Amino acid sequence: QVQLVESGGGLVQTGGSLRLSCAASGGTFSTYAMGWFRQAPGKEREFVSTIDWNGRSLVYADSVKGRFTISRDNAKKMGYLQMNSLKPEDTAVYYCALRLVPFIASTPNDYYYWGQGTQVTVSS
Numbered sequence: 001q002v003q004l005v006e007s008g009g010g011l012v013q014t015g016g017s018l019r020l021s022c023a024a025s026g027g028t029f030s031t032y033a034m035g036w037f038r039q040a041p042g043k044e045r046e047f048v049s050t051i052d053w054n055g056r057s058l059v060y061a062d063s064v065k066g067r068f069t070i071s072r073d074n075a076k077k078m079g080y081l082q083m084n085s086l087k088p089e090d091t092a093v094y095y096c097a098l099r100l101v102p103f104i105a106s107t108p109n110d111y112y113y114w115g116q117g118t119q120v121t122v123s124s
Contacts (some may be wrong), residue, residue, distance in 0.1 A: 002027035002113045006096050009118030016086050016122070022079035022096030022115060030054075030074035033099040035111055036081045038092035038120075045108050048094070049081065053102035061106075063089075086122045093117040 008020040022034070035050040049060045049070040058070055069082040079096055097111035105111070 002029065002098055004096050004098060004113055004115035006094060006115040006118040009094060009120045011121045011123065012086055013123050014087060017082070017084045018086065018120060020081040020083065020094055020096075020118060020120075022081075024077040024079070024098065029077040029098070031102060033102055033104050034070075034072055034079045035097045035099070035105070036070060036079075036094060037097060037108060037111075038090075038094045039117075040092040043092075045095070046092070047106045047108075050104040050106060051079070052104045057104050059104055059106060083120070086120075088122045088124050090120060091122050092120060094120050 002024055003026045005023045033052045036048040037045050038048050039045040047061050051058050051070045051072055055072050067085045072079045095117045096115045098113040100112045
């Protein structure tokens with residue numbers, strides 16, 4: 001069993017930056033691929049980014065490509081999402097998630113463990 005806890009969300013102005021963290025505990029972390037998803041009120045959960053078990057394969061949603069960077073530190077059992085040039089449409093609850101396999105995937109159904117989410121609000 002793995003527990004995931006996101007942190008680092010907050011309120012920023014358009015063009016600002018935030019760094020989200022995902023702390024894993026209670027089990028292994030380095031074996032599995034990790035993903036970030038986001039969900040705004042009344043909308044479906046949306047793929048943001050994913051990184052494979054060793055950090056060599058990465059994929060970004062078109063909406064965040066060039067602005068967000070996903071990374072992980074397996075020794076610390078931590079995942080990160082650096083968000084730059086934030087826009088109001090980035091406003092959502094951001095979730096980290098962990099697969100049961102090491103390779104990347106872009107749909108919520110491909111992930112098993114989920115954190116509680118952290119709120120990101122971007123004001124105009």
